[in-house]
Amino acid sequence: MLRFVNYSTHFGVSEQFVVILQFDYKNPKDMAQKEDVFKKIVSHAKEYGFVFPSSEIYDGLGAVYDYGQNGVELKNNIKRYWWEAMTLLHENIVGIDSAVFMHPTIWKASGHVDAFNDPLIDNRDSKKRYRADVLIEDEIAKIDDKIDKEIAKARKRFGDSFDEAMFRQTNPRVLEHQAKRDALHARFEKAMNANDLAELKQIIVDQEIADPISGTRNWTDVRQFNLMFKTQMGSSSDSTMDVYLRPETAQGIFVNFLNVQKTGRMRIPFGIAQIGKAFRNEIVARQFIFRMREFEQMEMQFFVRPGEELRWFEYWKEHRLRWHKALGLGDEKYRFHDHEKLAHYANAATDIEFQMPFGFKEVEGIHSRTNFDLSQHEKFSGKKIQYFDPELNQSYTPFVIETSIGVDRMFLSVLCSSYEEQVLEGGDSRVVLHLPKVLAPVKCAILPLVRKDGMPEKAHEIMQMLKFDFACQYDEKDSVGKRYRRHDAIGTPYCITVDGQTVEDNTVTLRDRDTMQQVRVAIDELPAIIGRECSLNTLLRKLS
Numbered sequence: 001m002l003r004f005v006n007y008s009t010h011f012g013v014s015e016q017f018v019v020i021l022q023f024d025y026k027n028p029k030d031m032a033q034k035e036d037v038f039k040k041i042v043s044h045a046k047e048y049g050f051v052f053p054s055s056e057i058y059d060g061l062g063a064v065y066d067y068g069q070n071g072v073e074l075k076n077n078i079k080r081y082w083w084e085a086m087t088l089l090h091e092n093i094v095g096i097d098s099a100v101f102m103h104p105t106i107w108k109a110s111g112h113v114d115a116f117n118d119p120l121i122d123n124r125d126s127k128k129r130y131r132a133d134v135l136i137e138d139e140i141a142k143i144d145d146k147i148d149k150e151i152a153k154a155r156k157r158f159g160d161s162f163d164e165a166m167f168r169q170t171n172p173r174v175l176e177h178q179a180k181r182d183a184l185h186a187r188f189e190k191a192m193n194a195n196d197l198a199e200l201k202q203i204i205v206d207q208e209i210a211d212p213i214s215g216t217r218n219w220t221d222v223r224q225f226n227l228m229f230k231t232q233m234g235s236s237s238d239s240t241m242d243v244y245l246r247p248e249t250a251q252g253i254f255v256n257f258l259n260v261q262k263t264g265r266m267r268i269p270f271g272i273a274q275i276g277k278a279f280r281n282e283i284v285a286r287q288f289i290f291r292m293r294e295f296e297q298m299e300m301q302f303f304v305r306p307g308e309e310l311r312w313f314e315y316w317k318e319h320r321l322r323w324h325k326a327l328g329l330g331d332e333k334y335r336f337h338d339h340e341k342l343a344h345y346a347n348a349a350t351d352i353e354f355q356m357p358f359g360f361k362e363v364e365g366i367h368s369r370t371n372f373d374l375s376q377h378e379k380f381s382g383k384k385i386q387y388f389d390p391e392l393n394q395s396y397t398p399f400v401i402e403t404s405i406g407v408d409r410m411f412l413s414v415l416c417s418s419y420e421e422q423v424l425e426g427g428d429s430r431v432v433l434h435l436p437k438v439l440a441p442v443k444c445a446i447l448p449l450v451r452k453d454g455m456p457e458k459a460h461e462i463m464q465m466l467k468f469d470f471a472c473q474y475d476e477k478d479s480v481g482k483r484y485r486r487h488d489a490i491g492t493p494y495c496i497t498v499d500g501q502t503v504e505d506n507t508v509t510l511r512d513r514d515t516m517q518q519v520r521v522a523i524d525e526l527p528a529i530i531g532r533e534c535s536l537n538t539l540l541r542k543l544s
């Protein structure tokens with residue numbers, strides 16, 4: 001997409017007549033570039049201190065990442081937005097911070113020891129391990145691609161008169177692909193539902209699926225693989241006990257239900273929120289920080305009366321989507337994916353999906369988990385876990401609505417939708433992160449035009465005034481144009497430039513990251529202007 005914008009210049013920095021290049025993920029031409037864009041985003045994240053591969057000097061560790069100086073600030077801002085939206089805006093939601101290690105029986109009760117599995121298969125030649133279901137899903141996606149290509153070709157040939165629905169119903173090649181796809185999908189779904197590992201292997205054999213690395217079809221049988229990391233706790237060999245690194249934070253909330261309810265005198269309906277690390281030994285870890293082995297979750301369990309759970313499920317569906325949309329990343333980038341196949345303990349479930357460069361992907365899950373978890377913990381611990389409802393004058397096991405969002409996936413969705421490459425008039429270019437201003441790691445950069453004539457001193461004075469409320473950075477190195485580019489690249493919403501006039505009349509130029517427009521404002525006005533755009537308060541008010 002091309003857009004022409006006319007802006008004023010300042011200090012001789014060429015920011016006039018900007019050609020903006022953006023990627024439209026629905027356009028097939030742009031789609032071809034999507035992988036390229038994603039690679040660029042990953043390297044930008046590293047170059048500008050957002051995300052580094054873990055243990056890089058030792059050649060990295062699969063699907064584990066570290067957050068750098070800018071990444072940690074962005075991540076903390078996301079977490080603060082979630083935490084305050086939960087605990088400040090809802091009088092009946094409180095937070096906890098439970099331990100990563102928990103009694104191993106918790107994972108028996110929750111079902112994770114027996115059922116938190118992925119079907120895996122190894123290729124004997126490449127010695128690589130794959131998820132059998134992912135290999136088959138990729139095969140289905142290949143057939144979908146073939147259908148899409150036929151449609152794209154026909155659209156090009158017929159132009160405006162092209163009727164896609166009619167073409168799908170009548171074109172023999174599309175019909176043939178579709179029939180193959182439907183048959184494969186039905187067979188796959190049946191095997192997954194029946195947990196039939198032999199049939200999954202047979203599908204891989206029948207479809208002649210080859211290992212992408214070795215190119216061979218020399219497959220082992222399909223086996224179940226538990227995703228939990230196990231370690232030992234205790235100092236002597238006879239007192240050690242196997243413990244797990246938690247694969248979700250939710251169980252820490254369930255086992256503290258009574259503690260919080262009693263000490264907080266909480267009355268149903270109420271919620272318990274928690275942010276913390278979770279660990280899964282993912283077989284196929286890919287797409288950067290989308291699927292990691294160590295990641296962070298923000299989970300909230302909302303306890304309600306039995307029979308009222310579906311009403312609350314609808315409430316949280318709507319409320320959580322509003323939380324996402326308030327950030328302004330683009331309403332069209334979100335969609336719900338309601339689960340047709342429900343876990344045995346759930347009576348409703350949906351995902352909030354976000355349009356990543358590699359397609360719509362789950363960022364958050366909202367689940368109506370019935371009273372399964374509390375009942376299981378009651379059974380396995382032998383302790384009564386019930387709530388006495390004073391209004392109904394009866395005790396019951398509360399039902400639960402869970403909202404569960406991955407911090408890292410949220411981070412990735414913010415990063416991907418903010419990244420833009422712009423070519424400026426005159427051949428200059430910039431990469432800019434249009435981060436939601438409230439989430440930006442640095443809110444304003446304070447830049448003395450030159451390192452003399454009282455400008456650095458004035459800039460330091462401004463820094464002293466602003467730093468208690470906003471993350472500020474003082475930067476005097478290089479030309480002001482280069483400093484603008486550096487701050488565009490990390491998404492700093494405002495650059496405050498101190499020049500000769502500042503020393504005379506206490507005004508500065510304030511440059512907006514997105515429009516590159518510069519306005520002259522009094523120093524005294526800065527806190528109000530920056531606060532209006534960058535404060536979490538403004539964003540939270542949109543939600544209530």
Ligand code: GAP
Pocket residue numbers: 247248249250280282289290291292293295296297299362363364365402404405406407408409
């Ligand atoms: N307590 C429910 C639960 O854990 P889930 O769908 O397995 O549900 C919830 O996970 C969220 O955690 C997902 O929507 C996703 O954002 C995040 N998540 C799950 N596995 C992840 C992984 N391997 N890497 C990064 N984020 C992950």
